[in-house]
Amino acid sequence: MPREKSVGAIIFRREPFESAQGKKSNIFYLLLHYPSGHWEFARGHGAEGEDEQKTARREIEEETGLKNLKIIPGFREYSRFFFRRTYGLSGQAKKKAPWVFKLVVLYLAETKTGDIKISKEHQGYAWMLYEDAVKKVPKSAKEVLRKAKEFISKH
Numbered sequence: 372m373p374r375e376k377s378v379g380a381i382i383f384r385r386e387p388f389e390s391a392q393g394k395k396s397n398i399f400y401l402l403l404h405y406p407s408g409h410w411e412f413a414r415g416h417g418a419e420g421e422d423e424q425k426t427a428r429r430e431i432e433e434e435t436g437l438k439n440l441k442i443i444p445g446f447r448e449y450s451r452f453f454f455r456r457t458y459g460l461s462g463q464a465k466k467k468a469p470w471v472f473k474l475v476v477l478y479l480a481e482t483k484t485g486d487i488k489i490s491k492e493h494q495g496y497a498w499m500l501y502e503d504a505v506k507k508v509p510k511s512a513k514e515v516l517r518k519a520k521e522f523i524s525k526h
Contacts, residue, residue: 373471378426379414380480381519382437384498398523400504400516401487403434404495410507414475427478435496436488446479446522452511479519 385396402410415430417423424442431437456468487496497507501520505513 373469374474375416375471376474376476377414377416377430378423378476378478379412379430380427380440380442380478381412381516382431382435382440382480382482383519383523384482384485397500398520399485399498399500400519401435401482402497402499402504402507403489403493404497406492406494409509410497411509411512412475412477414477423476424478427476427480431480434490434492436486437482437484439484440480440482443479443481443522443526445526446519448477448515448518450475450477450511450515452509477515477519479522 382401384399384401386399387394387396389395401413403413404410413431413434415426415434417426418429421429427442428440431440452473453470454473455470457466485498489496499507501516505516508516
């Protein structure tokens, strides 16, 4: 069975606000809208000689325009799933390739900016609160998003 590995990050930003209990922050997570229709984190394949964090930074910059990321030490999680590519010329019946096992290594990265310059690889993006983000991401990403939320709340 073919295998693929991608590296990326769960990108978040804090938006401070005043409450009756004092200063607090909402945490927003960045999700990208992929052409296949699903919403997920920025990620991509490594280039020759790149370590995982360098791959994550490069892919995030290419896909979102974000350069000012702080990768949070101590967080490195995985998302695993199977997928099939479809191929065929426009207007013809699509054929499915064999199943591929995909491993995605995800770091946790904080940014101070909400300005995104989406790449042509994606249909859109959204900054979402956890409750909305966890409803949008595929099943394979829900647990890693939950772990990211828990990690942020403890640090």
